Amino acid sequence: MSRSVIDNYHARMRRVLVFIDQNLEADLNVELLSDASAFSRHHFQRQFSSLFGISVGRYVQLKRMKRASYRLAFRDGASVLEIALDSGFEGPEAFSRAFRRHFDQSPTEFRRAPRWTPWLAAQTPLTQARSQTMTPTTPTEAEVRILDFPETAVGLLTHSGDPAHIGDTIRRFIAWRKAAGLPPKISATFNIFHTEPEDDAAAPHGIDLCAATPRAILPNAAGVVAGVIPAGRCAVLRQVGGGDDLSASAAWLYGQWLPRSGHELRDFPLFAQRVSFFPDVPEHEAVTDIFLPIQS
Incomplete structure (x- = not known):
């Protein structure tokens, strides 16, 4: 066949x-x-x-x-x-x-x-x-955008430890956003990835949950602190569909796009912006932009 x-x-x-x-x-x-x-x-x-x-x-x-x-x-x-x-x-x-x-x-x-x-x-x-049978579509170089990301102040909550329990951290973060009056429709949502969960499922992992805001972050029970995503050049790949697993897209950026691009990486982790997410939209319509920080 x-x-x-x-x-x-x-x-x-x-x-x-x-x-x-x-x-x-x-x-x-x-x-x-x-x-x-x-x-x-x-x-x-x-x-x-x-x-x-x-x-x-x-x-x-x-x-x-x-x-x-x-x-x-x-x-x-x-x-x-x-x-x-x-x-x-x-x-x-x-x-x-x-x-x-x-x-x-x-x-x-x-x-x-x-x-x-x-x-x-x-x-x-x-x-x-x-x-099992529906392999993801491999991105193409034409899908990668190069842009200058502006310095962005954020409220930041770090999840460190078992990735299976990140749901509890997300719940605390959502509760803080509601109390602070920073819903996703007025405050962009970012994740900063300090580790790759697929490397070792038993090892502690680190991911920052971030909401963009110029406001001062007041002391709070959730543990949210002030942070900054620095300005700089980034390669951006958009993933459309379920945003629970970004590993394949990230691996393609690192393993396929980066070596062919001639770019060098900046000293800041991979991060992502959750443009729209499940369950607010159907899972196949969720949109995530993945940012790979590169040197100018």
Whole structure:
């Protein structure tokens, strides 16, 4: 079978994944999903499970549960009932049973104090489904922009330690931003990466969560302090899609683009700006700009 035929087959299946992301509130039945891929409804379920290693029904429910868990942990604008209905359940009781089955906590318990180990374990089938056969598109040199980044004062909170527990640090940071009146729509969101988690999953890791602001950072219980992202030349690569894992894009910048570019690196870590992020937008629409500091 030719490469083009396989690529076309996978592209049709990717359309299904995008359609699911865009329509999590809808009745995502087999007829609707098979139409999105232009595959026969008589064979679609077997095609999906054979390619992704998970049934389409389970995939849809896991996607709904993932979005619901993000809204519970990191957003407080919707009630459990609203999140249940948006997740395709008729009421909070059925939603609570399904949520506990996936994450070993009720939605209310998770909103109050998430337990990240079972949460991460529940994401494994989704991660495997997307990565097993759907390889990411390799960037091209034309996608890299060179720009002069302006000095940017930020409020900064460092997560140091087990990357599996970064959710707790994010929750503290979000609470501080709300109290300080610095939501993402008026204050750009940055991450500064001091280590690479994939190097050694057991080792401590460091990442700074940052919100751009010229204001003085007052003493606070969250532990946010004043910081600065210095001015300087940067190579910028935009990643569109889930922003949980930037390692492939970062590796391409370091391993492919940098040696061919002739540039030298500046003495400042790789950092990223979260232009838009899940769950505020569908996961495939999340936008992250990755900045590699280079010398002029």
